[in-house]
Amino acid sequence: MSSLNTAAELWFTPAMQEPLRTIEWVGVKPGARLPGRVRMIDQTRLPEKLVYLETDNLQKIWTAIKTLQVRGAPAIGIAAAMGVVAAVQKSKARTGAELVAEVERAADHLATSRPTAVNLFWALDRMRRLARVNHRQAPDAIKQRLVREAMKIRDEDAAMCRAIGRHGAKLLKNGFTVLTHCNAGGLATAEFGTALAPIYTARNQGKDISVFADETRPLLQGARLTAWELSQAGVEVTLICDNTAAQVMKEGRIDCVMVGADRIAANGDSANKIGTYSVALAAKAHGIPFYVLAPTSTFDLTLVSGEKIPIEERAAEEVTHGFGRRTAPHGVKVYSPAFDVTPARLITAIVCERGILRPPFGAVLRGCSRQR
Amino acid sequence: MSSLNTAAELWFTPAMQEPLRTIEWVGVKPGARLPGRVRMIDQTRLPEKLVYLETDNLQKIWTAIKTLQVRGAPAIGIAAAMGVVAAVQKSKARTGAELVAEVERAADHLATSRPTAVNLFWALDRMRRLARVNHRQAPDAIKQRLVREAMKIRDEDAAMCRAIGRHGAKLLKNGFTVLTHCNAGGLATAEFGTALAPIYTARNQGKDISVFADETRPLLQGARLTAWELSQAGVEVTLICDNTAAQVMKEGRIDCVMVGADRIAANGDSANKIGTYSVALAAKAHGIPFYVLAPTSTFDLTLVSGEKIPIEERAAEEVTHGFGRRTAPHGVKVYSPAFDVTPARLITAIVCERGILRPPFGAVLRGCSRQR
Numbered sequence: 010m011s012s013l014n015t016a017a018e019l020w021f022t023p024a025m026q027e028p029l030r031t032i033e034w035v036g037v038k039p040g041a042r043l044p045g046r047v048r049m050i051d052q053t054r055l056p057e058k059l060v061y062l063e064t065d066n067l068q069k070i071w072t073a074i075k076t077l078q079v080r081g082a083p084a085i086g087i088a089a090a091m092g093v094v095a096a097v098q099k100s101k102a103r104t105g106a107e108l109v110a111e112v113e114r115a116a117d118h119l120a121t122s123r124p125t126a127v128n129l130f131w132a133l134d135r136m137r138r139l140a141r142v143n144h145r146q147a148p149d150a151i152k153q154r155l156v157r158e159a160m161k162i163r164d165e166d167a168a169m170c171r172a173i174g175r176h177g178a179k180l181l182k183n184g185f186t187v188l189t190h191c192n193a194g195g196l197a198t199a200e201f202g203t204a205l206a207p208i209y210t211a212r213n214q215g216k217d218i219s220v221f222a223d224e225t226r227p228l229l230q231g232a233r234l235t236a237w238e239l240s241q242a243g244v245e246v247t248l249i250c251d252n253t254a255a256q257v258m259k260e261g262r263i264d265c266v267m268v269g270a271d272r273i274a275a276n277g278d279s280a281n282k283i284g285t286y287s288v289a290l291a292a293k294a295h296g297i298p299f300y301v302l303a304p305t306s307t308f309d310l311t312l313v314s315g316e317k318i319p320i321e322e323r324a325a326e327e328v329t330h331g332f333g334r335r336t337a338p339h340g341v342k343v344y345s346p347a348f349d350v351t352p353a354r355l356i357t358a359i360v361c362e363r364g365i366l367r368p369p370f371g372a373v374l375r376g377c378s379r380q381r
Numbered sequence: 382m383s384s385l386n387t388a389a390e391l392w393f394t395p396a397m398q399e400p401l402r403t404i405e406w407v408g409v410k411p412g413a414r415l416p417g418r419v420r421m422i423d424q425t426r427l428p429e430k431l432v433y434l435e436t437d438n439l440q441k442i443w444t445a446i447k448t449l450q451v452r453g454a455p456a457i458g459i460a461a462a463m464g465v466v467a468a469v470q471k472s473k474a475r476t477g478a479e480l481v482a483e484v485e486r487a488a489d490h491l492a493t494s495r496p497t498a499v500n501l502f503w504a505l506d507r508m509r510r511l512a513r514v515n516h517r518q519a520p521d522a523i524k525q526r527l528v529r530e531a532m533k534i535r536d537e538d539a540a541m542c543r544a545i546g547r548h549g550a551k552l553l554k555n556g557f558t559v560l561t562h563c564n565a566g567g568l569a570t571a572e573f574g575t576a577l578a579p580i581y582t583a584r585n586q587g588k589d590i591s592v593f594a595d596e597t598r599p600l601l602q603g604a605r606l607t608a609w610e611l612s613q614a615g616v617e618v619t620l621i622c623d624n625t626a627a628q629v630m631k632e633g634r635i636d637c638v639m640v641g642a643d644r645i646a647a648n649g650d651s652a653n654k655i656g657t658y659s660v661a662l663a664a665k666a667h668g669i670p671f672y673v674l675a676p677t678s679t680f681d682l683t684l685v686s687g688e689k690i691p692i693e694e695r696a697a698e699e700v701t702h703g704f705g706r707r708t709a710p711h712g713v714k715v716y717s718p719a720f721d722v723t724p725a726r727l728i729t730a731i732v733c734e735r736g737i738l739r740p741p742f743g744a745v746l747r748g749c750s751r752q753r
Contacts, residue, residue, distance in 0.1 A: 056710040190624075221716070224700065224709070226598060226622040232701070232709040240710050247714045250598040250700060252562075252623040252656025256721040259658065284624025286631065287663060294662050328596065328622060329604070331703050337596070337604040338428040338612050342619045344593070349628040 029241075031196050032079060032087050034094070034160050035063070042156045044098050047091045051078045052196060056237040067096040067115055074122040074129075077228060081197020082271045082307055083166045086128030089119045090159040093136045098152055108148040112140040112155070124319045125280055125348050127272040127309045132162055163199045169304040170201040172362035177207025177267070177302055179365070180358070183216040185264040188254060188292075190223040191282035192234035193269025193302065203302040204267040205238070207360070212244060219245040221257055225282060227327040227345060251284050255291035265357075266292045270303040277353030277370030278315025279303075283346050289355040298357040305361050305377050315350035323347050401613075403568050404451060404459050406466070406532050407435070414528045416470050419463040423450045424568060428609040439468040439487060446494040446501075449600060453569020454643045454679055455538045458500030461491045462531040465508045470524055480520040484512040484527070496691045497652055497720050499644040499681045504534055535571045541676040542573040544734035549579025549639070549674055551737070552730070555588040557636040560626060560664075562595040563654035564606035565641025565674065575674040576639040577610070579732070584616060591617040593629055597654060599699040599717060623656050627663035637729075638664045642675040649725030649742030650687025651675075655718050661727040670729040677733050677749050687722035695719050 032049040036042045047070060051062045062078055064070060070092035073079050079088045096115035102108040116133040123129060139158050143151050181187070193204035201209060211218050220239055225231035232248055239246040249257060257263055266288055270279040279285075279301045292299040312318060325343035329335060337343075359366040359374070366373040404421040408414045419442060423434045434450055436442060442464035445451050451460045468487035474480040488505040495501060511530050515523050553559070565576035573581060583590050592611055597603035604620055611618040621629060629635055638660055642651040651657075651673045664671040684690060697715035701707060709715075731738040731746075738745040 057707065223624070224598070226596070226624060229703075229708050232713075236713045237710045240713060245714070247716050248700060248709055249716050250623070250655065252595070252598060252659050253716065253718065253721075255659035255662055256655065256718060257716065259721075283622065283628065287624050287627035287659060290627055290663055290666050291659060294666075328620060331601075334705055335429065336601050337620055338609045341604075341608045341612060342617070344619050344621050344625065344629065346625065346628060349625075349631075 029195060029200070031198065031200060032084055032091070033163065034091050034156065042160070043152060045094070045156065047088065047095060049073065049079045049088065050196065052080060052234060053078050055233050065095040065098070067092055067118065070095060071119055071122050074119070080230070081193065082126035082128040082269065083170075083198040083203065083304060084196070085123065085126050086132035086306065087159070087163045087166060087199060089129050090132040090136050090162045092119050093133065094152075094156045094159050097155065100148060100152070102148045105144040105146050105148060105151055108151050109140045109144045112137060123321060125271045125321045128306050131306050135162065166304065167199040167201065169362040170198050170203060170206050173203050173302050173304065173360055174201060174206030174210035176364050177300070177360045178210040178214060180265065180298070180300060180360070181207055181211040181216060181218055182264070185216070186219045186221065186262055188221045188223070188257065188263045188266045188288070189235060190231065190251070190254070190268050190285050190288050191225045192230040192238070194235055194238045196234050196238055197269060203304065204269045205235070206302065207267065208244060209242060219247070221247050221249055221254070221263060223251045223254055223284065223288070224248060225284060226251055227323070230282070251287070254288050258291055258295040258297055263297055265298040265300060267300045267302055270301050270307050271348055272318050273301070273303060273308050273359065273374070274312040274315045274318060275310045275371060275374060276314050277356055277359060277368060277374060278318070278350050279356060279359070280315060280318045280320070280348045280350045283349050286349040286351045289351040293355050299355055300358050300360055301351070301356050302360040305363065308374055308378050310375060310378055315352065318350055320349070321347040401567060401572070403570065403572060404456055404463070405535065406463050406528065414532070415524055417466070417528065419460065419467060421445065421451045421460065422568065424452060424606060425450050427605050437467040437470070439464055439490065442467060443491055443494050446491070452602070453565065454498035454500040454641065455542075455570040455575065455676060456568070457495065457498050458504035458678065459531070459535045459538060459571060461501050462504040462508050462534045464491050465505065466524070466528045466531045469527065472520060472524070474520045477516045477518050477520060477523055480523050481512045481516045485509060496693045497643045500678050503678045507534065538676065539571040539573065541734040542570050542575060542578050545575050545674050545676065545732055546573060546578030546582035548736050549672070549732045550582040550586060552637065552670070552672060552732070553579055553583040553588060553590055554636070557588070558591045558593065558634055560593045560595070560629065560635045560638045560660070561607060562603065562623070562626070562640050562657050562660050563597045564602040564610070566607055566610045568606045568610055569641060575676065576641045577607070578674065579639065580616060581614060591619070593619050593621055593626070593635060595623045595626055595656065595660070596620060597656060598623055599695070599703070602654070623659070626660050630663055630667040630669055635669055637670040637672060639672045639674055642673050642679050643720055644690050645673070645675060645680050645731065645746070646684040646687045646690060647682045647743060647746060648686050649728055649731060649740060649746065650690075650722050651728060651731070652687060652690045652692070652720045652722045655721050658721040658723045661723040665727050671727055672730050672732055673723070673728050674732040677735065680746055680750050682747060682750055687724065690722055692721070693719040
């Protein structure tokens with residue numbers, strides 16, 4: 010995808026030494042993909058330090074997903090696909106069938122890391138299917154196919170993000186201020202982002218766009234990642250506490266809301282970071298357009314509505330031990346769902362790589378998925 | 382008010398050694414009010430430590446208000462009144478007029494501590510008026526009147542909270558779950574609280590009441606103070622991030638919302654901690670009653686609507702340096718209003734010491750203020 014990294018399309022600042030790559034597969038030796046390693050930005054260290062995690066260890070990749078060193082639905086999918094490659098690349102399997110069984114085991118394990126983002130399962134299924142279809146081939150040949158598939162998932166994601174950026178930028182007029190929640194930027198994807206992609210694209214088109222970023226408790230992805238990423242790219246960003254979004258809307262300072270999604274049901278109901286639903290209610294109350302931006306790999310048409318989307322519950326300590334210091338009484342009960350579901354009726358449009366989808370979403374979501 | 386502290390009405394757990402007193406005036410020598418000191422719980426140390434701050438220094442009292450060692454509209458009013466006494470009790474003024482001038486100067490200074498809570502100005506005005514009316518008296522006589530007035534403001538507040546509790550408890554059925562934002566409990570008042578008063582009263586009446594407490598960014602009054610205070614009192618409390626309130630409502634787990642207020646305009650628009658407006662929008666969307674509980678000293682009938690309520694903006698560091706650790710990139714722009722205004726149309730009822738006021742609020746608010 011290096012052709013995409015022209016100066017006009019950077020999502021990082023030109024002052025940086027090299028383009029940021031959220032997650033990629035790097036061959037150990039020049040010119041060969043295998044053996045290789047996953048290289049990803051350790052997002053738990055931002056904004057204090059830009060540190061890369063490089064590993065070919067399945068358990069470390071599982072932990073990276075679980076502990077949000079890599080996060081964001083598309084990036085999780087990529088990490089999982091690369092995790093499968095890492096798990097089997099040194100396999101001593103003598104037959105294709107043996108290797109396929111190892112792929113299944115690795116995929117089964119990676120599938121237990123996080124429950125809500127459907128891209129995880131979608132990417133693992135692609136890897137499984139590819140292995141199964143090629144089970145008659147030699148193990149080494151299957152390994153080569155798997156690593157190509159994982160890299161393809163990454164590159165497709167980067168291209169999807171660019172496409173979402175092109176479509177979404179049509180919704181942004183010069184001078185617009187966008188409110189976003191959590192991080193659905195380059196750090197949540199291969200690069201460029203979903204919810205932030207239109208902002209980068211519009212900016213690259215010469216439009217003046219500014220952003221209000223919800224800090225996004227408990228893990229502060231908005232403060233730590235979105236504010237950092239937008240600042241790096243030279244986009245004006247103002248950080249607010251989650252509970253301030255409605256007030257900023259009331260003050261007339263927001264032209265539209267753009268958020269990502271972790272899973273979109275057949276009727277358009279969209280799961281995203283906890284707090285998104287609250288922002289959608291506030292946007293509705295103020296007549297502000299509310300856009301969900303996500304690739305078609307986020308669509309889960311097996312679910313009729315959002316009610317069936319499994320919602321991960323996170324540990325109480327993420328709320329009670331902010332950042333090294335206890336901020337709530339010992340033993341207090343905590344309820345900390347990682348996601349909520351915004352009902353389709355609150356969504357003005359869903360933007361995917363195919364275009365801008367308007368309600369009612371049922372037919373158009375099915376249409377987009379069929380083209381996939 | 383010791384007669385009120387019967388076992389049935391405690392807002393602290395009977396297991397504690399002595400009743401919690403958020404703020405009180407303590408004479409240095411037994412039996413004499415003057416000279417004396419303000420004694421208050423240092424709320425910046427909770428929930429880790431229960432520490433009392435005792436001082437007769439005007440500047441320390443000003444700082445205590447400014448830095449939220451004492452906070453909550455009614456408690457701020459009490460602190461300011463006691464601050465005036467502390468400032469003049471050792472005065473060498475030879476005439477009443479000289480002492481009145483010192484009272485005015487102390488009040489002017491204390492008035493600069495925080496802009497939004499009207500109780501601050503209301504309490505300072507009571508102290509000024511009392512001094513002015515008695516300017517022909519000897520300085521020592523005026524000092525005695527001032528200290529009695531400050532203690533009266535405290536005791537009246539305690540009684541108002543009990544009355545709000547009695548009225549508000551009628552809104553709570555057995556088994557109800559209440560959502561609250563920030564801390565409008567005993568720690569925000571002389572004792573017992575405003576928004577939490579009906580919960581304590583209903584519990585003392587034998588009703589089973591549980592609470593969801595918003596953590597309330599940036600300073601976490603919900604996590605640090607409300608969760609602590611309710612736990613101490615043996616009330617079941619579940620802590621949530623602010624952005625989770627709408628989701629908990631959607632899950633059908635909330636029967637009503639109860640919040641305090643820092644200033645209520647003539648039409649019922651109510652200023653309260655930032656995020657209250659967002660909660661009110663969510664309550665409206667889910668058909669959940671939204672109650673504001675505050676004494677009549679919080680009413681500001683000089684303001685036609687909430688648009689004119691001055692809103693304090695807090696320092697960026699409270700958002701970016703959560704808990705001793707930087708959680709946002711250097712130099713990021715922050716917008717951190719301390720309060721927002723919930724329009725009267727989102728308020729189901731205002732509960733004051735006089736009773737439950739229903740919309741339209743204009744006439745009833747005027748009526749209540751006249752009786753004051």
